Amino acid sequence: MPGMHAISTQRSDFQGLDMKAQVHPLQEARLAALHDYGILDSDFEDDFDAIVDLAAAICETEISVVNFIDAERQWFKAEVGLGVRETPLETSICSHAILESEFVEIEDTLQDSRMKDNPLCTSDPGLRFYAGALLKTPNGLPLGTLCVLDPNPRSLTDLQRKTLRVLARQVMALLETRRAFAMGEVFRREADHRIKNSLQSLMSFVRVQSRRIGTDTSAETVLSGVNARIQAMMKVHEQIYAEDGSGWVDLRDTVAPICDGLSQMAPGGIRLVTVLAAPRVQAKVAVAVGTFVSEFVTNSFKHAFPGRDSGEIRVEIAEDISEEGARILLRCSDDGVGLPPDASPSTGLGSNLMDLLASELGTEIVRDTTGPGVAVTLTFNSRGS
Known part of the structure; x- marks a missing residue:
């Protein structure tokens, strides 16, 4: 969708400005966890889109974002009101938020020392209100936020804050589900590949035994049937292994x-x-x-x-x-x-x-x-x- 706000995605636009957040104290582990989820640069997905739509509606804000803080950028898995997929960290509010605890709310960004010179906040219209619930791994590493933003200073109600936290947990549940499915597919393909290799070895063994039995017709018949069965099973797994997962x-x-x-x-x-x-x-x-x-x-x-x-x-x-x-x-x-x-x-x-x-x-x-x-x-x- 077209963005409601003119958000710059060029790092050169902010050279000379000292607004970038400090590096997270567990940055190496945090980035490793983020990349392990395989979420960066993935396509839009309805489940994530529904969460930002719901967050914006309940919190009554123009903008809502599921974002992840990478090494040199913040990347948006889902967004409403922006119209871009990533922005540099120089102006990222969320890169400051992940240094905090579970929830960050800034009622007026121009009254916050970290944001008062941020061109995304000082522009007209600027991002004057921010609230974000952290997206944390099971062991507590922050990956990004589910956040809502608005051009008008304001505050959330207790119900809106609670809802944002609940929706953030739902984002993490979706991430865990995606990763579990992806790992399951890796294991399935590896299992199919190993089964096929095992069947090939077994079929070779049966062929060797068939040559050794000489004139024993009954044994030859049994081994011939076993060989056919193995070959059929191998063909099945060959086709399955080549499929789309x-x-x-x-x-x-x-x-x-x-x-x-x-x-x-x-x-x-x-x-x-x-x-x-x-x-x-x-x-x-x-x-x-x-x-x-x-x-x-x-x-x-x-x-x-x-x-x-x-x-x-x-x-x-x-x-x-x-x-x-x-x-x-x-x-x-x-x-x-x-x-x-x-x-x-x-x-x-x-x-x-x-x-x-x-x-x-x-x-x-x-x-x-x-x-x-x-x-x-x-x-x-x-x-x-």
């Missing part, structure tokens, strides 16, 4: 490379066909779906086409949007021999794992064994269980 991923971008990898392992004459919509889902949903698809396809490779040199496996993802909300449908099917008449559809390690994955998605498997082949369907939402 929001915790949401494109399900098609996750499942498609898994299916590509499985296609390369298909027995001769067996085709893997995919028809994939691209809903956005939580990362945990993508992991569960990717593993489910890998399990079904691997089982079909092993059991659906005995003695056959052709066949088709399909993996389909669709999104159904209705008044009740968006639902995602996953259907995996093959045109193989199907299950024996006396077989339970939910027996075996693979089926148990698939049931567990369905539970993680907050749903149950709908099995169709009427033929030809086998089909399973899951219906779930983007957040899972």
